[in-house]
Amino acid sequence: DVKVTQSSRYLVKRTGEKVFLECVQDMDHENMFWYRQDPGLGLRLIYFSYDVKMKEKGDIPEGYSVSREKKERFSLILESASTNQTSMYLCASSLLSGWEGYTFGSGTRLTVV
Amino acid sequence: KNEVEQSPQNLTAQEGEFITINCSYSVGISALHWLQQHPGGGIVSLFMLSSGKKKHGRLIATINIQEKHSSLHITASHPRDSAVYICASHDSGYALNFGKGTSLLVTP
Numbered sequence: 152d153v154k155v156t157q158s159s160r161y162l163v164k165r166t167g168e169k170v171f172l173e174c175v176q177d178m179d180h181e182n183m184f185w186y187r188q189d190p191g192l193g194l195r196l197i198y199f200s201y202d203v204k205m206k207e208k209g210d211i212p213e214g215y216s217v218s219r220e221k222k223e224r225f226s227l228i229l230e231s232a233s234t235n236q237t238s239m240y241l242c243a244s245s246l247l248s249g250w251e252g253y254t255f256g257s258g259t260r261l262t263v264v
Numbered sequence: 265k266n267e268v269e270q271s272p273q274n275l276t277a278q279e280g281e282f283i284t285i286n287c288s289y290s291v292g293i294s295a296l297h298w299l300q301q302h303p304g305g306g307i308v309s310l311f312m313l314s315s316g317k318k319k320h321g322r323l324i325a326t327i328n329i330q331e332k333h334s335s336l337h338i339t340a341s342h343p344r345d346s347a348v349y350i351c352a353s354h355d356s357g358y359a360l361n362f363g364k365g366t367s368l369l370v371t372p
Contacts, residue, residue, distance in 0.1 A: 182358050193350070193364040201358055209359060241307065245358070253297060253360070257306035 154178075155256040157242050163262045170229040172259050174242030180254075181247040183225035185209075185217065188239040188258075200225055201247070232263045266291045266355045270363035277370050283338040285366045287351035290332065297360060298325050298336050299350040307350070310336070341370045 158173035176183065184199040186209075196209030198217040206217050214236060218226045225244075229236055242256040267290040277283050287296070298310045311318050311325040313334070318325050322341075327334040338345055346369050352360040 184359060191364065194352075194360075194362040196359045199359055207358075243307075251312070253309055253312070255299075255307035255309075260304075 155242055155244050155254050157240075157256040157259050159259050160257065161260050161262075163264060164229075164232050166233060166263055168229075168232045168263075170232050170261070170263075172227040172229075172240055172242075172261070174225045174227070174256055175223055176225075176244040176254070177223065178244060178252065178254065179222070180244035180252060181222075182245045183219065184243040184245075185215075185225065185227045186241045186243065187211070188241055194241065197227065234263050237261060237263045266293065266353050266361040268351060268353050268361050268363040270349075270351055270366050272366060273364070274367045275369070277341050277368070279342060279370055279372050281341050281370075283341050283345075283368065283370075285336045285349050285351075285368070287334045287336070287363055288332055289334075289353045289355075289361075291355055292329075292332075293353045293355045295354045296327055296334050297352045297354070298334075299352060301348045301350060301365070303347075310349075338368075343370045343372055346370050 155176045164170050185197045186194045188194045200206045200219040216228045240259045246252040269288050271286045295314045297312050299307045301307045313327050322339045324337040348365045348367050350365045352362045
């Protein structure tokens with residue numbers, strides 16, 4: 152069964168900490184995405200990557216960075232966590248076309264205290 | 265950017281009822297996705313369609329390209345169908361544009 156795996160289901164971090172969220176896919180997909188999901192706002196794109204070492208900003212990149220050193224792994228980094236980054240974070244991957252094979256991970260619920 | 269609107273925002277139905285969730289979008293698209301999210305869970309892709317109609321079990325998705333509108337129908341609804349249903353459009357680039365979701369509760 153093809154999968155997008157996020158390393159943590161629940162995470163609690165302190166304000167100011169550097170936080171790493173990891174995502175791994177086993178489908179050889181070119182594209183990988185990080186979204187955050189908040190009540191009333193839906194899913195919003197933070198960053199995406201269409202190839203190793205390539206990254207593009209999404210709609211809300213401020214306060215975040217990403218890393219893609221290997222095709223199967225896409226990391227989201229919160230440089231200095233703040234309480235307004237408390238959210239559900241979802242990773243996804245897809246084929247190069249952008250819409251085919253779209254697969255989501257189970258999500259990481261991050262709480263910043 | 266494509267504006268994706270869903271209606272209704274919340275929906276309560278009794279078991280067995282026929283359910284329709286609507287999605288409209290503002291610009292032409294390459295494909296439209298219907299997604300399902302159970303409480304606390306990840307998102308599962310139900311359908312991807314660019315024209316016509318698709319059916320999977322009790323779920324049917326239709327799209328009218330000219331009217332920029334799609335519907336998700338659930339026949340003979342069941343409590344296990346309770347979830348948030350999200351439509352998302354792919355117009356250009358790599359990412360999807362998401363609606364805010366429809367929260368469905370099916371009561372026994």
